[in-house]
Amino acid sequence: MSIDATDRRIIAATQAGLPLVAEPYAEVAGWLGLPEAEVIARLGAMRDSGIVRRVALAPNHYALGMQANGMSVWDVADDRAEALGEVVGALSFVSHCYLRPRALPLWPYNLFAMLHGPDRATVEAHRAEVADILGAACARHDILYSTRILKKTGMRLRPEG
Amino acid sequence: MRRAALPPEALDATDRAILNALQDGFPIAHDPFTQAAAPLGLSGAELTERLAHLREIGAVTRFGPFFDAEAMGGAFCLCAMEVPEARFEEVVTLVNAHPEVAHNYERAHRLNMWFVLACETREGIERTAARIERETGLCVLRFPKLREFFIGFRVEA
Numbered sequence: 630m631s632i633d634a635t636d637r638r639i640i641a642a643t644q645a646g647l648p649l650v651a652e653p654y655a656e657v658a659g660w661l662g663l664p665e666a667e668v669i670a671r672l673g674a675m676r677d678s679g680i681v682r683r684v685a686l687a688p689n690h691y692a693l694g695m696q697a698n699g700m701s702v703w704d705v706a707d708d709r710a711e712a713l714g715e716v717v718g719a720l721s722f723v724s725h726c727y728l729r730p731r732a733l734p735l736w737p738y739n740l741f742a743m744l745h746g747p748d749r750a751t752v753e754a755h756r757a758e759v760a761d762i763l764g765a766a767c768a769r770h771d772i773l774y775s776t777r778i779l780k781k782t783g784m785r786l787r788p789e790g
Numbered sequence: 791m792r793r794a795a796l797p798p799e800a801l802d803a804t805d806r807a808i809l810n811a812l813q814d815g816f817p818i819a820h821d822p823f824t825q826a827a828a829p830l831g832l833s834g835a836e837l838t839e840r841l842a843h844l845r846e847i848g849a850v851t852r853f854g855p856f857f858d859a860e861a862m863g864g865a866f867c868l869c870a871m872e873v874p875e876a877r878f879e880e881v882v883t884l885v886n887a888h889p890e891v892a893h894n895y896e897r898a899h900r901l902n903m904w905f906v907l908a909c910e911t912r913e914g915i916e917r918t919a920a921r922i923e924r925e926t927g928l929c930v931l932r933f934p935k936l937r938e939f940f941i942g943f944r945v946e947a
Contacts, residue, residue, distance in 0.1 A: 647853060665820065675855075693796070722943070730936060780893055
């Protein structure tokens, strides 16, 4: 599904968040000069097509005590990687899970999963749990901890795409 | 964004119930706060007040629609570099100077610099990565997403 200019305006108006008022979609509609029903219908259609993944609250996991994370990387047999990636992504402590190309010989890993926990020991326990799940399908793995944030900017869509 | 943990007394049981419930979704409807508040035993107004407070103290990162940036036409690529320790700060400056570099992390590994390129197009990714290679004289490994898996991540408040 493709999105049109009006969808893009709705995205630009809401990507920082919904206003905390009783009728937030009416408020957004007012900013854009659209009927509320159109904003609701367009957001619903974008959710159905996957352009809106969900409308929800994202907790600040650091504030809630999830202080540690590590990028775990796994060399999983190609014929098993899709199915096992589904299982790993569904774990409650995994925030991102992707298949990516290997870069041999330096980088043999194809499955990336970001693991979170209150401390390093918990992240290591999660890593052991993932290793158990992957079993013999995984030849080797590693985990990369970040030592410094060098840059962090939001990724924003411009109103006129 | 707040990176320090909140003291446990910063949140009461209602705050925790809100944080847990709204991670799963929020209605797209005329009166979504009233609808979302009912199962929590709250009024819509009580819920918006609580959410404003939770946002203020830094317990909430974002509240609203989450968009699939690639479905909207953007292109993204995770990249990694092996940067000699002695050149690290110089290379950070060269890499971060590109507005296409969205985040950049130092990681404990032989590949010690990991960043995400965010561009309007696929060609933009290739162009930027090649430019960084020319400027630094170092190889930029590209790890584009081949498949993204559905995520079950939840933070129990």
